[in-house]
Amino acid sequence: MELFDALGLNGKILLAQLINFAVLVWVIWKFAYGPIVKTLNDRQKKIEKGIRNAAEAKDKLAEMEKREKQVLDKARQEAQEIIKKAESVAEESKQEIVQVAHEEASKILAEAKKKIEQEGQQMMSEIKKDLAELVLAATEKVVGEKMDLAEDKKMVEKIVSEIK
Amino acid sequence: MELEAAKMIGAGIAIGLGAIGPGIGEGIAASKALEAIGRNPEAAGKITPLMFVSMAIAESTAIYALVISLIILFG
C-alpha cells in the first residue's frame, strides 16, 4: 500500500501512539473524570442535605415560634387572671374594710349619740331639778311665804316636767 | 498528456466535484437548523450539536472524495 507509506503509517509509531493514547485515557479516567464526578456527586449530596437541613430548621423554627407564642399567650392569660383575681380580692377587701369602717363609724356615732343623749338627759334632769328649785324659790319670793308643802312641790315639779 | 499532469487534474476534479454535494447539503442543514432555532430559540441547545453531527455525516462524501484525490496524488 503506497498510500499508507505516503500517509506515513509506521507500525512502531502506531503502537507508540496507541500506548500514548491509552495512557492518556487512563490518566484522565483515573485522575480527572473519576475524582471530579465523585466531587460533584458529593457536593450534590451535601447541597441536598443542606437544603433538607435548612427546611428542617425552618420547620423547627416555626414550631418553636408557635410554641413560644403559645407560652406567651398562656402567660399573658395567667397574668390577666391573676390581675383579675387580685382586683376582685382587692375589691372584696376594700368593701370589707369600708363596711367595717362604716360599722365602726356607725357604732361610734351611735355611742356618741347615746352619750350625748345621756348627757342631755342628765343635764335636762339636772336643769329640771334646778328649775324646780328656782321656780320654787321665785314663787316663794313672789308669794312671800315658804311653800313647804309637799303638795306644792309636787305640783311645781309636774308643771316643770310639762314644760320640757 | 503526462501522467503526472493527468493525476493532478484528476485529483483536483475529484475533490472539487466531491465537495459540491456536501457543500449544498451542509448549507441546507445549517439553514434548516437556523430556521428551527429562529422559530424556537429555546431549542438551540439541542439543535446545534445535532446540526454539527449531521453536517459531519453529510461531509462523509467530501471525505471520500478527499481520500480518492489523495490516493490519486500520492498512491
Added chain:
Amino acid sequence: MGLNISLSPEVLFQIGNFPITNSFLGGLVLSLVIVLGVWWLNRNLKKDVPGKFQNVAEILISGAFDFVVSIIGSEKKARRIFPLAFTMFIFILISNLATYIPGQAAVTLHRGEETVSVFRAVMADYGMVFVMTMVTVILVQIIAIAVHGPFGYLGKFFNFKSPLSFFLGLMDIVGELAKIVSLSFRLFGNIFAGEVLGAVMLFLAPFFMPLPFLFLGLLSAVVQAFVFAVLTVVFVKLAAEIEEEETLEQASI
C-alpha cells in the same frame, strides 16, 4: 522559499531504529501537558469550594456527561463510554488548538538538503487519527458481539434469507469499513486541509489574508474534536441497540 507540504509527518531523528516524527513528538508533548494539567487539577481538588480551573473542568465534564447521557439514553452505559469519548475530545481539542500558538512554523530543523519543521499539528498525522479510529471501531465491534452474541453479530453481515438481504449484509461490511475511512479522514482531512490552507495563504499573502481562514480553522478545530467524540458515542450507541437498526443509516455514516 517554496511551499513545503507533506502528507506524512516528517522524521526528526531516530532513537535506535525508532523514528521520531514531528507530530509524534508533538503528541507526546501535548499528552505530557494534559497529564500535568490533570495532575495539577487532581492535586488541587477541593471538595466544597472549587477553584477557577476546577470549576471549568467541572462544567466541562458534567456538561459533556449530560450530553453523552442524552445521546446514549442510559446513565450506566454513558458512564462506561464517557472517559474514552471525553479523552478523545480533550486530546483532539488541545492538539488542534495548540497549532494556533504562533511561531511554530518558524522552528525548523535542517537535515542535509531538506528543512523539516519541528512542529506539526498532531491530528494532521494520519497515524494518530488512525489509532483513535481503530480504538473506536474495534470497541464498537466488541460491543456489538457482546450485545448480539457472536452469531447474531455475524448474522447481521451474512444474511441468506433473500438476495436483497444478502446484498444489504455485504453493504453493512462495506459500511463498517467506510466507518474507519470516514471517521479518520474527516478529522485528518479537516486539520490537514486547514494546515495546508494556512500555509498556502501564508505563502501568498502573509499579512491579514490568513486571518479569516484562521478563524474558520479555529471553528473547525473545535467542531471536529466534538464531532469525532460524538460519533464515537453514536457508533457505540448504535452497536449496543438490540433492535434492527436501519442499514441505510449505518452505511452512510
